[in-house]
Amino acid sequence: MSETTAQLVGVDAQGLEELSLKNRENPSQGHKVIRTRTVAESGFRNLNHVRGHQPFLISEPHKLLGDDEAPNPTEFALGALGSCISVGLMANATHRGVRLTKIEVDLEGEIDISATWGTGDLDPEKVLGVSHVRVNVILDGDADRATLEEITDNAIKWSPVVNTFTRPATFETRLSVGDGAGG
Numbered sequence: 001m002s003e004t005t006a007q008l009v010g011v012d013a014q015g016l017e018e019l020s021l022k023n024r025e026n027p028s029q030g031h032k033v034i035r036t037r038t039v040a041e042s043g044f045r046n047l048n049h050v051r052g053h054q055p056f057l058i059s060e061p062h063k064l065l066g067d068d069e070a071p072n073p074t075e076f077a078l079g080a081l082g083s084c085i086s087v088g089l090m091a092n093a094t095h096r097g098v099r100l101t102k103i104e105v106d107l108e109g110e111i112d113i114s115a116t117w118g119t120g121d122l123d124p125e126k127v128l129g130v131s132h133v134r135v136n137v138i139l140d141g142d143a144d145r146a147t148l149e150e151i152t153d154n155a156i157k158w159s160p161v162v163n164t165f166t167r168p169a170t171f172e173t174r175l176s177v178g179d180g181a182g183g
Helices: 013-025 073-096 145-157 160-166
Strands: 036-042 045-050 056-058 100-112 129-141
Touching: 013 073, 073 100, 073 129, 073 145, 073 160, 129 145
Parallel strands: none
Antiparallel strands: 036 045, 045 056, 100 129
16 A cells, blocks of 8 residues: 555535435435446456446456456445445534545455455355455544444445445346347
């Protein structure tokens, strides 16, 4: 992990309060659909498109037969988890009037990939994927330890990505067959 030497910039407290008030007054406004599109580039290289942003690459390491040009899907998932926790930490601190000078979220995930994407050990009793996540939050700011613990607990409890990991989403899958495929 790199040490942050610049001052941590907070968020607009008034904007946060307005967003919070708007969502309390009309909770249905908080329900959104998030879309991404993943396009295989070659092998295990995938370009991911989100809104109008530049596509980002997800790959696999050499030991998993990838080119190791980018983080793998699980590393991106843990990165999303850490980023969501970080956003929650900043929002909760701002809401309480606490000025944070440092936020770091270190994550470790234990994963079983023995099924090798459905081509390896297909024991139906196995629980695949990340089974345990260790989260280490490093905070510094103008509050005591008890307040920083409350901020951390609240950020974890209300994190959409933490809740996605702990309360998995349902899946609805459909196949669209392209031209020349599926003869």
